[in-house]
Amino acid sequence: MRTRQKQILAAMRGTLCVLASAATVQGYAFNMIVPDVRQPLAISGGSACPVKAHHPTTPGYLAFRWSTSLGTAPTSILTQDQTPTGRLNEIEQIIQQSLAAWTNVGGTALNPSWLAPLARVATQNACGSDGMNSICFDQPDMGFTPGVLAFTRVIVADRIGIQVGAGPAATELGQILDADIYFNPSDIFVTFATPQVLAANPKSYDLESLLTHELGHALGFSHSNVWSAMMFPFAPTPGTFAGLRPTMQQPDAPLSDDDRTGLRVLYHDPNDSTYIGSIQGRIVPANPLSLPAAPLGVTGIFLSHVVAVDSTTGAVVAGSLGGWSCQAPGPAQFDGSYEIDGLAIGRSYKIYAEPLNGAAGPATVTNAYLSLCRNSTTDPGWPPLQGCVVPSPDLEFTVRTLP
């Protein structure tokens, strides 16, 4: 967790509730990486605390390109316009809208000026570890097996100065160096439709929903378990779409509050004065003997899910994966800590905790929690004092409020 002073606001009353429906509502998570502390301080930061994978927020920094190579046998992308040029324009419009959903969220450092112009490339196999962020609709990949619609590869370095392909060298810890989005081009039973033709193709998947989700991964998100979240790990059924369609007035309409809060945490706007609220605490067992004996040092519930609900509207605002904290020089301590940041001030929130065994379990966020630790077994030569072992998620606890 960050070491900066937390802003705890009096207006933000953390009221613990145990809701019957809690098991189905969980929230955002990020991909993390532990810097290589064996490297000199200047390029490793000297701390074994996990950092969030992210892009620098320099204007014009983030560049995406997309491959105009589209599969024909089978045709996987369905468009209304059937002319060669019109087809590409229609797809590109969807890509632009999907990007705009993430760059038009208030209270984040991301805004449209952060994006470089979307580029086209004719190469079929444009996706690869080359330092270029690419979107590919017609690139076969060994990763595609039955049941896999699309996925995103995100490459992060564990120290400053590392470069991938022709991309820029990392200047920040946790910097994403390459993010490629692959759509399954070769399953004859899978097609993706633009919003214009989705209704006419009820067996197709909504291209915009899937692309917006994958772009979330490209920005550093792991999965969310909030049903309405764009980062929920499973696509809407064929013929339907996630959230709302974007409009000129609300380009971020496809996102949920959970997505927006996550984005504000990941790409905090230092000038924002609204979404600066933070709630933090610990989830600990009534009986310490119920904690796992191994690994040593576990003093709280690991991987509980703590959710903030707006007291007035009842809407789920955000959630976070709890169970650990970290202060330089690390490593992570599994003390049951949680923290929900990016909350609007001047509002009241109810907080509840739940085991991560709802609509999706720990398997959907393995990258987010298994990467919290490094040690001399996984990394020979790792300093023992900065090593740790991630405990197994605690999925069986029950909760009740203090009297």
Next chain:
Amino acid sequence: MTHEIKENMKTNLTYEQRRNFLLIVFLIGVVLIAIVAQATTLVRLTFPELVKNSSAIAHVRCLGSQAVFENGEIWTDTSLEVLESNKGNLPAIVVVRQPGGKLAHLESRVDGTPQFRVGEELYLFLEGQPGGRFFLVGWSQGTFRVRRNPRTGLTTVTQDSAEIPAYDQQSREFTKTGVKDMRLDSFREQLRREMLRQVP
């Protein structure tokens, strides 16, 4: 602000209490789904579809993983000892490849790929050819973890995607059809029956 939540890990509910609780949670879940109007299904593979799409199915034990760089990408190859081959001809040790992995100072992340721990036992539904590498069918859907409860001694099987609700467009209902905490012998029997059913 610190909340200390008392928890009771040793609550033992009767079967009837558990059934009633699950029914209530399910009904609330259905209502929630209706409210958010968000259908939530992946390319859901049913158990018969998993069996059909797999060229090999095996009970395995994880021996270890290593990252490799091939075809311009980082992959993770996991070596698994085959304890029992249920479908297909598998060698004593099978290698399962997944996208992503950690190599030198780079880490390639692909969300949704199952991670395996050394010594862990699993049933895996695989696609591939003998002599070559194998891939997980449906990633989390083709991953079934075998767990032994030290308190009860019971061995159960849970699918990584067990909690994913599937939407049936014909009945317009959500159901969870994944395998969760199924007794090992029951799982093996279900697998055996499905394979027999699919014999041409």
